[in-house]
Amino acid sequence: MPTGTPYNAFIPPYPIRVDDFSTPSSSSTNESQTPAVGLYLLTHTHTDHLNGLTARSFGQTVVCSHDAKEMLLRHEVYAERALRDMDLRAENVRSYAHLRIEPQRMEDGSMNYAGSRDLLRATSLHTPTLFRFNDGQAVTITLLDANHCPGAVMFLVEGDKGAVLHTGDLRAEPWFLDSLRHNPYIQRYLDASSTSPTSNCKNVPRSTILPKLEAIYLDTACLLNTYDVPNKADAADGLTDLVAIYPETTRFFINAWTLGYEEIYKAVARTFGAQIHVDRYKHGLYSHTTGDPFLTSIITKDGSSTRFHACERFDRCEHVRVNGRESHTPSGHHVVYVNPVNMSTAGWDQYRKQTRAQLTRGEQVNVLLVPIARHSPLPELRAFVSLFKPRRVEPNTLDPALKGLDAACLKAMFAGCLAEETSSPTSGRALDAFCTSHAVDRPKVALDEIESSLIQEADASEDVAF
DNA sequence: GCGATCAGAT
DNA sequence: CACATCTGATCGC
Numbered sequence: 001m002p003t004g005t006p007y008n009a010f011i012p013p014y015p016i017r018v019d020d021f022s023t024p025s026s027s028s029t030n031e032s033q034t035p036a037v038g039l040y041l042l043t044h045t046h047t048d049h050l051n052g053l054t055a056r057s058f059g060q061t062v063v064c065s066h067d068a069k070e071m072l073l074r075h076e077v078y079a080e081r082a083l084r085d086m087d088l089r090a091e092n093v094r095s096y097a098h099l100r101i102e103p104q105r106m107e108d109g110s111m112n113y114a115g116s117r118d119l120l121r122a123t124s125l126h127t128p129t130l131f132r133f134n135d136g137q138a139v140t141i142t143l144l145d146a147n148h149c150p151g152a153v154m155f156l157v158e159g160d161k162g163a164v165l166h167t168g169d170l171r172a173e174p175w176f177l178d179s180l181r182h183n184p185y186i187q188r189y190l191d192a193s194s195t196s197p198t199s200n201c202k203n204v205p206r207s208t209i210l211p212k213l214e215a216i217y218l219d220t221a222c223l224l225n226t227y228d229v230p231n232k233a234d235a236a237d238g239l240t241d242l243v244a245i246y247p248e249t250t251r252f253f254i255n256a257w258t259l260g261y262e263e264i265y266k267a268v269a270r271t272f273g274a275q276i277h278v279d280r281y282k283h284g285l286y287s288h289t290t291g292d293p294f295l296t297s298i299i300t301k302d303g304s305s306t307r308f309h310a311c312e313r314f315d316r317c318e319h320v321r322v323n324g325r326e327s328h329t330p331s332g333h334h335v336v337y338v339n340p341v342n343m344s345t346a347g348w349d350q351y352r353k354q355t356r357a358q359l360t361r362g363e364q365v366n367v368l369l370v371p372i373a374r375h376s377p378l379p380e381l382r383a384f385v386s387l388f389k390p391r392r393v394e395p396n397t398l399d400p401a402l403k404g405l406d407a408a409c410l411k412a413m414f415a416g417c418l419a420e421e422t423s424s425p426t427s428g429r430a431l432d433a434f435c436t437s438h439a440v441d442r443p444k445v446a447l448d449e450i451e452s453s454l455i456q457e458a459d460a461s462e463d464v465a466f
Numbered sequence: 467g468c469g470a471t472c473a474g475a476t
Numbered sequence: 477c478a479c480a481t482c483t484g485a486t487c488g489c
Binding site: 077255258259339399 | 478479480481482483
């Protein structure tokens with residue numbers, strides 16, 4: 001759970017928790033009754049989605065993709081990676097090793113299963129799978145790629161209380177919407193107008209075999225970004241256009257400070273026919289995932305074999321290591337720093353022109369920016385939600401600093417993107433009942449409360465950011 | 467000593 | 477720059 005997840009990371013109407021494995025606290029009014037969690041889901045392995053999963057006491061089943069499982073079991077924090085790479089650690093210290101404990105082989109060759117377990121229920125994409133809760137209730141869950149980072153998925157949850165879609169973290173760029181339109185596992189929930197916008201068939205009664213999504217639990221990390229951002233492919237191609245201007249002796253250090261910038265590696269490999277040098281840890285992750293075989297084929301552990309490097313950020317290999325803020329290695333090789341940033345499409349067009357001009361004038365450019373966005377800004381989110389016209393849209397995260405302003409704006413931001421009908425199995429009282437029985441709060445949209453807290457804040461400090 | 471939580475920096 | 481990550485401090489069990 002990144003901070004600020006409504007419903008305590010439950011996805012009403014189902015007793016399922018997503019990306020939060022901490023003990024459900026009864027911070028709300030209810031007594032210390034523990035809400036029943038039917039099932040845990042994990043969308044991807046960025047650390048802000050792993051809250052509570054490091055606890056040795058956690059012992060529940062977690063549904064995730066095969067790649068997420070592999071990456072999670074191989075997860076090492078930076079400090080441990082550094083010690084391992086300096087040979088101060090005999091073995092890798094894997095943060096989530098306790099989630100899978102292998103049975104022990106006894107001296108007589110038999111297996112001792114006492115204490116062994118495998119809590120991670122890896123599930124293939126596009127494979128509807130039945131999961132039964134302890135109380136006998138059951139749901140069918142289908143995993144769909146989320147275009148966020150390796151192993152990242154959306155969850156389609158279908159059951160007798162209707163269907164909900166949890167996006168996890170999501171980059172719904174144009175090609176991604178097209179792939180959803182053609183995906184038979186999600187097609188029954190598409191809104192008619194999203195597939196045949198020119199259709200003149202009015203007054204056709206809505207068929208009951210074409211259900212609506214009850215809710216979309218949406219990646220709202222970039223909800224307040226109202227500008228268009230470049231497609232990943234355009235960003236990566238724009239970068240390689242600039243890289244191509246440099247002499248072939250120039251080396252490049254790609255500052256991939258988190259997983260999800262692999263589009264850069266792939267564009268570089270395609271354009272220059274070169275591999276990307278990655279460190280031991282990333283090599284282990286990428287070579288043991290199966291979702292992107294091309295990515296797996298373009299990485300190398302041999303730093304001397306390529307000009308392109310994505311090795312440890314704070315412990316670069318000798319071929320791209322520079323002192324302080326210098327732009328050359330001690331042996332005199334020019335090293336250009338490639339940095340992923342947030343940038344609008346308009347800003348990107350201008351940046352490319354300007355940087356191209358600088359390079360053709362012969363100026364030395366030591367930093368190249370590349371606007372690979374791993375979250376959708378508002379225009380993409382609206383197009384994504386409009387594809388389905390669900391009954392509700394719920395934020396996966398809210399910014400605590402905004403004190404409910406973002407929650408209050410949601411309805412207006414998705415005006416025209418939701419179903420016309422207002423009545424729903426989980427609207428109003430049913431949703432209240434769910435929240436009561438699971439001891440969670442509904443997102444606050446009380447405008448008067450927001451107003452008074454803003455006034456207090458304004459009194460307290462001069463520089464309020466609104 | 468572990469784990470939860472927060473502030474702060476990059 | 478970045479909204480993910482790491483570190484250090486603090487607190488409770």
